[in-house]
Amino acid sequence: MDTNKQYAWWLKALSGADEVQARRFAGAIALEIGWGGVSKVEELTGMSHSTISKGIEELKTSEKLEPPERLRAHGGGRKKVEIKDPGILGDLEKIMDENTSGDPMSLLKWTNKSTYKIAEELKKLKHKIDPDTVGRLLKENDYSLQANKKNIEGSSVPERDAQFRYxxxxxxxxxxxxxxxxxxxxxxxxxxxxxxxxxxxxxxxxxxxxxxxxxxxxxxxxxxxxxxxxxxxxxxxxxxxxxxxxxxxxxxxxxxxxxxxxxxxxxxxxxxxxxxxxxxxxxxxxxxxxxxxxxxxxxxxxxxxxxxxxxxxxxxxxxxxxxxxxxxxxxxxxxxxxxxxxxxxxxxxxxx
Structure with missing residues (x-):
């Protein structure tokens, strides 16, 4: 099957599944993909890394996958942090504007800060948030974290960032x-x-x-x-x-x-x-x-x-x-x- 058609079929199947079925099905997809599967399914579905991993764990530890007697009611469960704390997105955007490099015409922005540092800055502004949630918000708002995996040839980090801002x-x-x-x-x-x-x-x-x-x-x-x-x-x-x-x-x-x-x-x-x-x-x-x-x-x-x-x-x-x-x-x-x-x-x- 063509890869894009296969992904479309997966997403269609997930749309009709309940909470438990969805995470187990997502886990099965990740296992089928193999290396990098969790990240790929996370990208396709918007599910969190921990939810997909939980689905994989359930698949590995249970031979008979019976759904629990009680599922959360539709719309139930913990509300997202941006719903409970509407001001957090505005403060996140301010932090990104101060620390973001890249082409302003691009849909993909990037920052040289880690999710841990961003979470710390948000906590200083009285927001309750963890690094994983920061990562989700960044992804949903088209930011991509730039990992400093190697030294940049011929330019220091401050020099590089100044050029991007310019x-x-x-x-x-x-x-x-x-x-x-x-x-x-x-x-x-x-x-x-x-x-x-x-x-x-x-x-x-x-x-x-x-x-x-x-x-x-x-x-x-x-x-x-x-x-x-x-x-x-x-x-x-x-x-x-x-x-x-x-x-x-x-x-x-x-x-x-x-x-x-x-x-x-x-x-x-x-x-x-x-x-x-x-x-x-x-x-x-x-x-x-x-x-x-x-x-x-x-x-x-x-x-x-x-x-x-x-x-x-x-x-x-x-x-x-x-x-x-x-x-x-x-x-x-x-x-x-x-x-x-x-x-x-x-x-x-x-x-x-």
């Missing part, structure tokens, strides 16, 4: 003025289209977006902001990237501001979790036998929340290893920002 500020400013904010993510060391991933290719992709969509949707734009990875063909240290951006700026006659994600944090690029993830699910299990097949699968990606994807094949041949001379770089109309100039800069059209 990206937020810049993006909000552009959006408030009605100017476009786009994300770019090029895969280094991989062939793309029919040629290679070069800085010229990365900029050409932006040019095609502008010609096909940008100029029509933003006819009065006096600026364009690009959120980009820190490495690869659109990397902050890539001369070709800046050189070809200057050519694009000269063509479209509006300045471009670039803000790079700090090294090691490209997973927070909006494209990663708001587009690539859904494209991957859409073509999962389907043989990618031709460029035409890939384009159709990518273009056919849609979500209930309104995501639509357009794609086209770039048949141009791009040459690797082209060197941009320092003399050419000196001619760029580039202004580096005061905060982290290595990551933030604006390029203006060349003066006649």
């Amino acid at each position: 990206i937020n500020e810049q993006a909000k400013e552009f959006i408030n003025q009605g100017y476009p904010v786009i994300s770019v993510d090029a895969k280094k060391k991989e062939n793309v289209g029919m040629s290679y991933d070069t800085s010229e290719f990365a900029v050409e992709s932006i040019r095609q977006w502008w010609l096909m969509f940008g100029r029509n949707n933003y006819p009065n734009a006096k600026g364009l902001m690009i959120c980009a990875d820190g490495g690869g063909s659109n990397g902050s240290r890539n001369k070709g990237w800046k050189y070809h951006l200057q050519e694009l700026v000269n063509q479209i006659k509006i300045p471009i501001t670039v803000c790079h994600y700090p090294p090691g944090t490209s997973k927070w690029n909006k494209i990663e979790h708001c587009m690539f993830s859904f494209i991957t699910m859409n073509w999962k299990g389907k043989p990618l036998v031709s460029f035409e097949t890939m384009i159709k699968l990518i273009s056919g990606t849609k979500t209930k929340k309104g995501l639509m994807v357009a794609s086209r094949l770039d048949e141009k041949e791009y040459t690797k290893g082209i060197k941009i001379l320092d003399e050419e770089m000196d001619k760029l109309q580039i202004e580096y920002h005061s905060l982290h100039p290595k990551w933030n800069y604006s390029i203006s059209p060349k003066r006649d």
